[in-house]
Structure formats: structure tokens, C-alpha cells
Amino acid sequence: MLQGEAHAALISAPGSGQGKSMVTAALARLHRNAGRTVRVFKHGPDYLDPMVQEVASGQPVYQLHPWMTGEDECRWRLAQAAQEADVILVEGSMGLFDGSPSSADLAILAGIPALPVIDAWGMAQTFGAVAQGLANYRSDLAIHEVIANRVGSPGHGKLLAESMPEGIALLGAIPRHDAMKIPDRHLGLLQAHELSGLDAQLDAAAKVLEEAGLGRLPKKVTLSAEPPTPVPEYLRGVRIAIARDDAFAFIYRANVELLQAMGAAIHFFSPLNDSVLPGCDALWLPGGYPELHAAMLSANQPMCEAITTHHHQGKPILAECGGLMSCVEHLVDGDGKRHTMLGLLPGTAKMAGKLTALGLQSLHAQQGELRGHTYHHSLLETSLQPFARTRKLAGSEAEPIYRDGALIASYFHGYFPSAPKLVANIFTGQPLQILAQ
Incomplete structure (x- = not known):
């Protein structure tokens, strides 16, 4: 039996395009720069986001998906990571409850809380209602805090914090900043090696998050799983x-x-x-x-x-x-x-x-x-x-x-x-x- 403890969270959002990929990468770099070992995973069949997350964390990134990779493999990879990592971040796909199995399904399977990134552009008190809706949609999913993204000003951030319902905290309010933008093309993000200055951008993005109060570690969880059965050497010598x-x-x-x-x-x-x-x-x-x-x-x-x-x-x-x-x-x-x-x-x-x-x-x-x-x-x-x-x-x-x-x-x-x-x-x-x- 593999077992380990780590601070862990699944970074998700109400929908695509709310900035969760760059927030995940910036969080990974923030904790890495603080001297912590960070492991990042990606929910679902995605090739491009993991490339950026590997640069951000300095560690290998694997896909997790209860159907495609299998539930046992999801548990095993997370438990294996928990034996060596201080922080585990899982980047969700699409919206938190979108698809079957969804990002929420993976969080529940793994026993880790979800940490939604909510685009606050054009919202004030309604932000709290969105957070409450996400937190209450499924009783078996833990959501302790949320992140506000693309906040217009300190005053805007204060309004968002005041709108939070009881039991849910605002981890931080991320301002609109060039360091938090990453280009894409028709299949998704640009490949990491095509992004000149990516390391410097990630360091700048980590600084933005630190100043926004996002340096606090997520909740620590215990992750355990049975190791997989070794695969036969079907390709020996090939x-x-x-x-x-x-x-x-x-x-x-x-x-x-x-x-x-x-x-x-x-x-x-x-x-x-x-x-x-x-x-x-x-x-x-x-x-x-x-x-x-x-x-x-x-x-x-x-x-x-x-x-x-x-x-x-x-x-x-x-x-x-x-x-x-x-x-x-x-x-x-x-x-x-x-x-x-x-x-x-x-x-x-x-x-x-x-x-x-x-x-x-x-x-x-x-x-x-x-x-x-x-x-x-x-x-x-x-x-x-x-x-x-x-x-x-x-x-x-x-x-x-x-x-x-x-x-x-x-x-x-x-x-x-x-x-x-x-x-x-x-x-x-x-x-x-x-x-x-």
C-alpha cells in the first residue's frame, strides 16, 4: 500500500476561459520558489497544459481521468506523488461539473478539495452567489475557498470578499496583469518551448499571486492506493x-x-x-x-x-x-x-x-x-x-x-x-x- 500526506487541491472554474491553467501554473511556481516540492496533474486528455505545468513545477506531469486512465491509476499516481511532494495541484478541465466523469468526480474520488477560480470581471456581490452555488451543488465535494481572477482594483476585491457566504473563504483576488496571460491557438495553449521567456513570466505570475495573498497552502490530505500490477514485457527487444x-x-x-x-x-x-x-x-x-x-x-x-x-x-x-x-x-x-x-x-x-x-x-x-x-x-x-x-x-x-x-x-x-x-x-x-x- 502506497500512502503519503500532502497539501492538495483541484483547481477548477465555473467554465472554460476563466484562467485556471495560468493560475495553476503560477501557484505551482509560487510554492516551488518557496522551496516546496510541487507535483501538478491534469484532469482529462490534454497535451498542452501539462507542458506549461511541467515548466512551472519542475516535475513531470501526468493526466488523471477516472474513465480514460482508470480510477485505480488516479489513486496510485496521487498517492505516489504524496510520498515526495509538499503540494499537489490538479488542474481541472472545462467547468467543475462539466463532463462525465467531471473534474468534481476526480476530486471526490481522490478525496481532495476543489479550489474554483472564478473570473470576477463585471461581477460584485454576485461573485459570492457563484461561489455558494459551486460549493452547494454536490454535498460530497469539499470546497473551502475560492480564487477571484481578473479583479479590477483593491476596492473590487474588497466587494468580492464581503460577498462570500458563510463557510467559504476568498483565498485571494488576482488583479488583471500581463503576467497572467498566455497565448493560444486552435488546439489550445502554445507549446511550452514556443513561449519565449516562459520561466520569467511564471516567476512574475507567482509574484502577482503572492501579493494577492495566495501563498497560503491548501488543506493537507492523506492519499493512499495499491500499486499497479507490473505489465508483462510484451515488447522486449523491440x-x-x-x-x-x-x-x-x-x-x-x-x-x-x-x-x-x-x-x-x-x-x-x-x-x-x-x-x-x-x-x-x-x-x-x-x-x-x-x-x-x-x-x-x-x-x-x-x-x-x-x-x-x-x-x-x-x-x-x-x-x-x-x-x-x-x-x-x-x-x-x-x-x-x-x-x-x-x-x-x-x-x-x-x-x-x-x-x-x-x-x-x-x-x-x-x-x-x-x-x-x-x-x-x-x-x-x-x-x-x-x-x-x-x-x-x-x-x-x-x-x-x-x-x-x-x-x-x-x-x-x-x-x-x-x-x-x-x-x-x-x-x-x-x-x-x-x-x-
Whole structure:
């Protein structure tokens, strides 16, 4: 049994866009700068927020989601963190009660309080009513205090504090400040390495929070869980090359660790900058932003030829979302420019200028149920018939799964620890026995 104590809170909000990502990052940096060990987690299938949270905390960040990662894994990762961390912060997704399972569900499962960030712009006494509504919506969720964000003045903050209902405290009132702003694009925040001066900004944001009175530690909780059963070495001796650069970066840390735990040797490479593949038995082309780098990807002919040769040799490739877009014949970017891609599959991926799919999904096979999600702003036009489809838990329609030889491609992003044997079959080119819908 793993067990530890830590000051812990789930940072959430009444809805998206209220600033919880930057508040979480600034809190992490504030406590880190105070000499504390801080661990941050992210609720749900998100790649971009964890990149910023890792820079803020200086520690690895993992996704937690009672359905996608599983309840046992949620408990285990938190208990493991509590053995080494002074502070644990879990960044929620969307609004506190949005989705199923919601951020609130995770807080209740873990036994940690929620700490809502409420955008106070344009509010005075109504702020207290919002806080009271969040706190009273579910009796099994603990909310002891809230944070006011984008406060206009000290007088505004005083009004907010006076509006608080009995039993709920205002932890702090964060003023509108440039340090609390972080740019984004169509899939979310910019990647952390694309943000020049991010470290300095986080230090400045931490100072803003400290001056706003947010240095007080959240409540200390005890977190315990049974450790997971070791996974079999299904991939012993298998060399897997993983694309990782500005175009391909949507990689769950837990996915890589699962491959390594199954015995795989991991080698990262850049389709943008490298001319040869590392010695490998299988490739993983994860999601990312190929549409922003399509011209450079297309111009790197030595790498295109290396990946094409790998495929023609019958070696496995897993292409997820952006990886799928790079495998078709053409990609039409957001400016309408057509670029020649790898051509391993027939068809054209076109940026749509809007969200075209979003939701939790899973792939069901005799080897297991691979859980994950879909989230993209492009559409695929192809004559190729899918050999399988995901099942949707919520959101968009099921995603098609395409196959050509040992190439498996889809817009679906999988969370590998949910189905180790299925993942191992993909990377070794073994058959997948898909279960009927």
C-alpha cells in the first residue's frame, strides 16, 4: 500500500476561459520558489497544459481521468506523488461539473478539495452567489475557498470578499496583469518551448499571486492506493522510434513509460530536422501541428523516403491524428495551400477552420479496450475504407481506424496503459481482433 500526506487541491472554474491553467501554473511556481516540492496533474486528455505545468513545477506531469486512465491509476499516481511532494495541484478541465466523469468526480474520488477560480470581471456581490452555488451543488465535494481572477482594483476585491457566504473563504483576488496571460491557438495553449521567456513570466505570475495573498497552502490530505500490477514485457527487444518536434508533440508521458515498461527501447527523432530514422522496428507518429509545418515536412525528402521505406518493408507504424495527416497524399493548411505528404494512404487532410471532432472514445478488441479521445480541426477525404471504428463515450461520432499493411492510422489518440496487449500488437504488427460494435 502506497500512502503519503500532502497539501492538495483541484483547481477548477465555473467554465472554460476563466484562467485556471495560468493560475495553476503560477501557484505551482509560487510554492516551488518557496522551496516546496510541487507535483501538478491534469484532469482529462490534454497535451498542452501539462507542458506549461511541467515548466512551472519542475516535475513531470501526468493526466488523471477516472474513465480514460482508470480510477485505480488516479489513486496510485496521487498517492505516489504524496510520498515526495509538499503540494499537489490538479488542474481541472472545462467547468467543475462539466463532463462525465467531471473534474468534481476526480476530486471526490481522490478525496481532495476543489479550489474554483472564478473570473470576477463585471461581477460584485454576485461573485459570492457563484461561489455558494459551486460549493452547494454536490454535498460530497469539499470546497473551502475560492480564487477571484481578473479583479479590477483593491476596492473590487474588497466587494468580492464581503460577498462570500458563510463557510467559504476568498483565498485571494488576482488583479488583471500581463503576467497572467498566455497565448493560444486552435488546439489550445502554445507549446511550452514556443513561449519565449516562459520561466520569467511564471516567476512574475507567482509574484502577482503572492501579493494577492495566495501563498497560503491548501488543506493537507492523506492519499493512499495499491500499486499497479507490473505489465508483462510484451515488447522486449523491440526498438520504437517516436517522432517528437514542433510538428509532432502530443505524447502522453505515461504512454512512453508504458512502452519502456513492456521492454521497448525508445528513440526519439524529428521528421522536421533529421534526414534518417534511428534504427527501429516500429514507428510512432503522434499528434501535433503538421499543418503549421507542412512545407518543411514535405521538403525533407530524405526523411520522407526513410519513413516510406520503413512502411514498404512491412514494419509497424502507428499514426495518430497529426500523424495520420502526414501519412496521406496531401495536406491543405489553414491558408488553403496544398502540400505533398508521405502518401502512405490515399486522400487529403484539409484544415476546416473550426473544431470538427471532440470527445472521449475507445477501440475495442480481444486484446483489450484502448481508451482515449478525439480532438481535431481538420477533415479527411479518402477512398480508403476503415477496418474498424472507435466507440464513443461522449462527444463526436466514432472515428474510423485505417490500416495498410502494418500501418494503423486514425484521428483517435489512445492512452496506452489502458490496453497494453493491444498496444503491443500494434507495435509488433500482430493482428487486432476488433470486437463488433
